[in-house]
Amino acid sequence: MTSHLLALDQGTSSSRSIVFDAAGRIVAMAQREFRQIYPQPGWVEHDATEIWRSQLDTAREALAQAKLAARDIAAIGITNQRETTLLWNRKTGEPIANAIVWQDRRTEPLCAALRKQGLAERLREITGLVIDPYFSGTKVRWLLDRVDGARGAAERGELAFGTIDSWLLWNLTGGRVHATDVTNASRTMLFDIRRNAWDESMLAALGVPASLLPAVHPSSHRFGEADAALLGARITIGGIAGDQQSALFGQACFRAGLAKNTYGTGCFLLTHTGAQFETSANGLVTTSAAQTDTVPQFALEGSVFIAGAVVQWLRDGLNAIRASGEVQALAESVPDAGGVMFVPAFTGLGAPYWNANARGAIVGLTRGSTVAHIARAALESIAFQSAALLQAMNRDAEAAGAMPAAELRVDGGASVNNLLMQFQADLLGIPVVRPKVVETTALGAAYLAGLASGVYRNLDELASQWQAERTFQPNMPRERAAELMAQWEHAVRQTEAV
Numbered sequence: 001m002t003s004h005l006l007a008l009d010q011g012t013s014s015s016r017s018i019v020f021d022a023a024g025r026i027v028a029m030a031q032r033e034f035r036q037i038y039p040q041p042g043w044v045e046h047d048a049t050e051i052w053r054s055q056l057d058t059a060r061e062a063l064a065q066a067k068l069a070a071r072d073i074a075a076i077g078i079t080n081q082r083e084t085t086l087l088w089n090r091k092t093g094e095p096i097a098n099a100i101v102w103q104d105r106r107t108e109p110l111c112a113a114l115r116k117q118g119l120a121e122r123l124r125e126i127t128g129l130v131i132d133p134y135f136s137g138t139k140v141r142w143l144l145d146r147v148d149g150a151r152g153a154a155e156r157g158e159l160a161f162g163t164i165d166s167w168l169l170w171n172l173t174g175g176r177v178h179a180t181d182v183t184n185a186s187r188t189m190l191f192d193i194r195r196n197a198w199d200e201s202m203l204a205a206l207g208v209p210a211s212l213l214p215a216v217h218p219s220s221h222r223f224g225e226a227d228a229a230l231l232g233a234r235i236t237i238g239g240i241a242g243d244q245q246s247a248l249f250g251q252a253c254f255r256a257g258l259a260k261n262t263y264g265t266g267c268f269l270l271t272h273t274g275a276q277f278e279t280s281a282n283g284l285v286t287t288s289a290a291q292t293d294t295v296p297q298f299a300l301e302g303s304v305f306i307a308g309a310v311v312q313w314l315r316d317g318l319n320a321i322r323a324s325g326e327v328q329a330l331a332e333s334v335p336d337a338g339g340v341m342f343v344p345a346f347t348g349l350g351a352p353y354w355n356a357n358a359r360g361a362i363v364g365l366t367r368g369s370t371v372a373h374i375a376r377a378a379l380e381s382i383a384f385q386s387a388a389l390l391q392a393m394n395r396d397a398e399a400a401g402a403m404p405a406a407e408l409r410v411d412g413g414a415s416v417n418n419l420l421m422q423f424q425a426d427l428l429g430i431p432v433v434r435p436k437v438v439e440t441t442a443l444g445a446a447y448l449a450g451l452a453s454g455v456y457r458n459l460d461e462l463a464s465q466w467q468a469e470r471t472f473q474p475n476m477p478r479e480r481a482a483e484l485m486a487q488w489e490h491a492v493r494q495t496e497a498v
Helices: 048-066 108-116 120-127 136-146 150-155 164-172 200-206 243-250 309-316 324-332 371-399 418-428 440-453 459-463 478-496
Strands: 004-010 014-020 026-033 073-080 085-089 159-163 179-181 215-217 220-226 235-242 259-263 267-274 285-288 298-304 341-343 361-363 408-411 432-435 468-472
Touching: 004 048, 004 164, 004 440, 014 048, 014 440, 026 048, 048 164, 073 164, 073 243, 073 440, 085 136, 085 150, 085 164, 108 120, 108 136, 120 200, 136 150, 136 200, 150 159, 159 164, 164 179, 164 220, 164 235, 179 220, 179 235, 220 440, 235 243, 235 440, 243 259, 243 267, 243 298, 243 440, 259 371, 259 440, 267 371, 298 371, 309 324, 309 371, 324 371, 324 418, 341 371, 341 478, 361 478, 371 418, 371 478, 408 418, 418 432, 418 468, 418 478
Parallel strands: 004 073, 073 235, 179 215, 259 408, 408 432
Antiparallel strands: 004 014, 014 026, 085 159, 220 235, 259 267, 267 298, 285 298, 341 361, 432 468
């Protein structure tokens, strides 16, 4: 039996496809960026057709690089940017509008109205989430209300709603399968994560017809088969998980207490809580972890909206660097940030602050500040935001009588930046551990597909494959780390005042 796996990693700024062998090693990888569409301030959109084409192209390219045919692939796993929302016509398969990206803030007025109605506590009890434009539910409502004819078409059963995983699955199967997994469903504000079922009261509150919704399955599941015409043979689609839960799975964080942080366009820190639904008192959300069967699994999550994207801004907005890879050298050209603090609240602040109206700020500038100080402060902002998340998680753990995280497993593009990872360990005061395979988002999807297709027997087999590449030990005095975190919180308060 073939044991190669194909992971489709559909991210916020690019589509990638990675071929893994059964040992979790990368055999081949292809990647393509696609357009970011900004119709007006606070709005972020994607062309869903462009996403599908870029994803299919990279899948074909990765197979060609690996010198493998479709028949050599045991299964496909899908992982995706979460919360990004689209509606498409079931008959034609055409989107009715651009997809609204998770970063988009246009639905804040609707969220404010829902909070005013007193819905926040009940929504949190059912879905584990807070009311925020980040999540999919209000995006669906906006499309139904603002796109001509959308609500009528939805009520006639002519439209399908999906996050990007559902869109890819629909296209891979030629429109035969409209489904998602529990992790993506858990990010919609419409899903009861205790029962693993769409919630009628939330659908009514947000005005979303049930006819739009995909079927929901465990993350490791035989969802369907990719059409033979696409890749050369029919291939089982055996795994789907939203990118952050997929990374948690790829990091072998299968049990309560294990935590990982992914450094991508945003930054996402998750702690597995097992079968226990835990509510945060410190600004975090409760979400579904990837599931291999029908038994609910949970995680606490904190989301930073702008992490690696701040480096893109240095490149494209400030023209401080020509390529993202230059940022470390520029930041290292000065010994520290020189008192500069950069809070990249370009699209508001996520956990633990949840301020949709905050805007980015650079504070602490002096006549001696240079672009290198700003670059270093930009990199450090990623670590500061992540440290604030882990401190919030530790406060929740302490309140629950549990132990705080003993280490932080890291992955994602920016985790290869040694300066950033060392500063992260210094702020946290615990080891930061980078695995040999940092593409854990894609690896998690491959693992889920491998379980469904029989490549792997169980979670123990997967856990035995995880290996550390480097551990960053903290070497900053705790008093200094506390001083820096206090300066960070002061800078955050300036953005909240904007």
